[in-house]
Amino acid sequence: MVNIVWLVMIVFGILVAGANGNIxxxxxxALDGANDAVKISLSLIAIIxxxxxxxxxxxxxxxVRALALLVRPVMRFLFPSVPKDHPAMGAIVMNLSANILxxxxxxxxxxxxxxxxLQNLNQGRDSASDAMCTFLALNTSCITLIPTTIIGIRLLYGSTDPTCIVGPTIMATAFGMTVAIVADRVLRLLYSEKRR
Amino acid sequence: MFEVIAELSRWAIPLILLVVPLAAMLRGVKVYETFVDGAEAGFATAVKTIPYLVAMLVAVSIFRASGAMEVLVAALSPVLNLIGLPAEVLPHAVMRPLSGGAALGIASDIIKTYGPDSFLGRLVSTMQGSCDTTFYVLTLYFGSVGIRKYRHAVILGLTADLSTLIASIFIVRVIFGLEG
Structure with a gap:
């Protein structure tokens, strides 16, 4: 899937640029994109x-272990393939909490x-494990309590109620997260590990 | 409610920085040495993401600059009209999973043009706040550990994005009225 998306973006982009006469x-x-990528990666060194x-x-x-213990029932349901008390559980909880806040x-x-x-549990393979797919789905669809950046922009353009979108955002992300969890269960069966 | 959460966000990281080293010290951990030990892997982890991000951002950048984005928006508009997405915010919906910066730019522009408290301004604010840069996250996270086969992660991420988008439109319409 990612191969197709990648190829289509480049091929289609070049064709459109050619047709529009701005090749x-x-x-x-291409060079700007590469430049941005390296800048982002390097800026991550400090914070990581x-x-x-x-x-x-x-x-x-x-x-980390104590945190994992605290949310064990939920995490066992979401990540059945990760051993309980594994450090991955603590890290996942930390990541999701940071996202929520x-x-x-x-x-x-x-x-x-x-x-x-999770990659340690995956034995260093180059194919994503079920747990990784679940984690990424939760990560990108995670409930957001405060969308700080957009509130700042609303304030900048003179909104009388910049935070009025907080409620709708929480509701929309809660819905998206629910769909992600259900879809993950279905797709996990369709893309069963045995069939790859 | 909002103030409480905002305050919590401000305190979260300083509190972690206070509690973690103290708890470690009470457990007899050599705090300084252990911190350095952990931080050592930071460089390798960050550098490992470079080829993956280069691949993805080059494709996204070409796609955007060439005008192919506009073609895709035009092609998708009949479908997106079905879920009640106004044409003005369509470019944002398409750009959101690909590029956080570009989507934020489009959102700012809509807020500036139509006003932050208009229906479109509120809708695009909610969309910006609730959806994520799925492709960037996938590339970065998988890249950092050398995963090349994403399996169902792409379709799963996009499914989540689309359902969040539909929910945003529906909720904003219900809460702020049909025309805002």
Whole structure:
């Protein structure tokens, strides 16, 4: 699927640019995109290092395990393939909590830590495990309590009630998350591990 | 309610930074050495995402700059009309899973043009706040651990995005009235 999406974006993009007579933009766009990608990755070094350090402390202190224990019933249901008390559970909970609170800076590193733990369970294969797919679906559809950035923009353009979208956002994300959990269960059967 | 959550968000990280090292010290952990030990993997993890992000952002960038986005929007508009999505916010809906920055740009523009408290302004605000940059997250997260076969993650992410989008439209219409 990702192969097709990727190919279509490039091929279709080049064809449209050619038909519109502005083929020049393609080369520039490609280089700009690559440049942005490297900038994003490099900017992650600082924040990932920082959170990896804090998470290591939390792990040694037994806090990650305690957190995993706290939400075990829910997590066992969502991630049946992850052993209980595995560090991945703690990292996933940290990532989702950061997402819910709108702490983007903390959410990404926590997510990458969780992926590392899930990849240990996946024995380093290059194919996504069921647990990884579930985690990503929860991560992208996660309930958002405060969409901080957009509230800032509403304020900037003189909104009389910049936070009035908080309620609708919580409801919409709650619905999306529910659909994601159900769809994950269905797709997990269709893309059963045995068939890959 | 909002103030409580906002306050909680402000305190969350400082509290973690206070509680975690203290708890570790009480458990007899050598805090400084352990922190350094953990942070060591940061560079490798971040650098590992480079090829994956380059691949994805190059494709997204070409797709956007070439005008192919507009073609896709035009092609999708009959379908999206069915779920009651106004034409003005269509580019945002299509761009949201691909590029967070671009989607935010479109959202700002709509808010500026139609006003933050108009129906369109509220709708696009809710869409921006509730949906995520699915392709970016997939690329970054999978890339950091060298996953190349995404299996059902792409279709799952898009299903979640689409249902959040439909819910946003429905909820904003119900709460703020049909025309706002």
């Amino acid at each position: 020049d933009v393609v080369t520039k766009a 290092s920082f959170w990896l350090g804090i998470m290591k402390l939390a792990e040694e202190a037994g806090l 709108g702490l983007g800076n903390a959410a990404t590193p926590m997510g990458l830590i969780a992926m590392r733990e």
